[in-house]
Amino acid sequence: MSSATTSPTTPAAGRPALADPGYQAYLILRTGFTVAPILFGLDKFANLLADWPAYLAPWIDGLVPGSAQAAMYAVGVVEIAAGIAVALAPRFGGWLVAGWLAGIIVNLLTIPGHYDIALRDFGLLLGAVALARLAQRYHAERQ
Numbered sequence: 001m002s003s004a005t006t007s008p009t010t011p012a013a014g015r016p017a018l019a020d021p022g023y024q025a026y027l028i029l030r031t032g033f034t035v036a037p038i039l040f041g042l043d044k045f046a047n048l049l050a051d052w053p054a055y056l057a058p059w060i061d062g063l064v065p066g067s068a069q070a071a072m073y074a075v076g077v078v079e080i081a082a083g084i085a086v087a088l089a090p091r092f093g094g095w096l097v098a099g100w101l102a103g104i105i106v107n108l109l110t111i112p113g114h115y116d117i118a119l120r121d122f123g124l125l126l127g128a129v130a131l132a133r134l135a136q137r138y139h140a141e142r143q
Contacts, residue, residue, distance in 0.1 A: 026138045029131035030090050033097050037083035044076025055117075057110045086131070090139050094132025101125040 017023065043049045052075070053068035064071045082100055086093030101121050108118035 026134040041079030090135035098128035
């Protein structure tokens with residue numbers, strides 16, 4: 001029997017077995033998409049990892065009130081909330097992070113010289129979608 005047709009739960013524990021590669025992938029993605037948005041969101045207030053306002057497209061900076069740094073504070077709050085959403089409700093949080101990354105990609109594609117970062121973020125978007133899909137199976141079983 002293939003792993004696609006076997007039950008991902010252990011009879012004794014009644015929860016997904018840690019030996020199940022699909023469940024392992026789910027845990028890795030859930031952990032990563034919880035921790036990374038929270039850390040990057042917090043860094044929007046400190047600018048230790050990057051000069052975040054430099055990553056805001058000028059046309060978006062012109063749309064939002066206040067400075068680019070003030071916009072980054074709002075971005076930080078959204079990212080922290082997205083990380084918490086992944087921790088608490090990964091089926092929803094995965095899609096939230098994917099949507100947020102889509103917006104970031106659009107922003108980055110409108111800034112010359114940031115295409116490589118947009119491509120990286122597209123890979124992260126795919127990972128967030130994979131998390132949402134895996135959560136459909138593994139998070140639902142825990143409830």
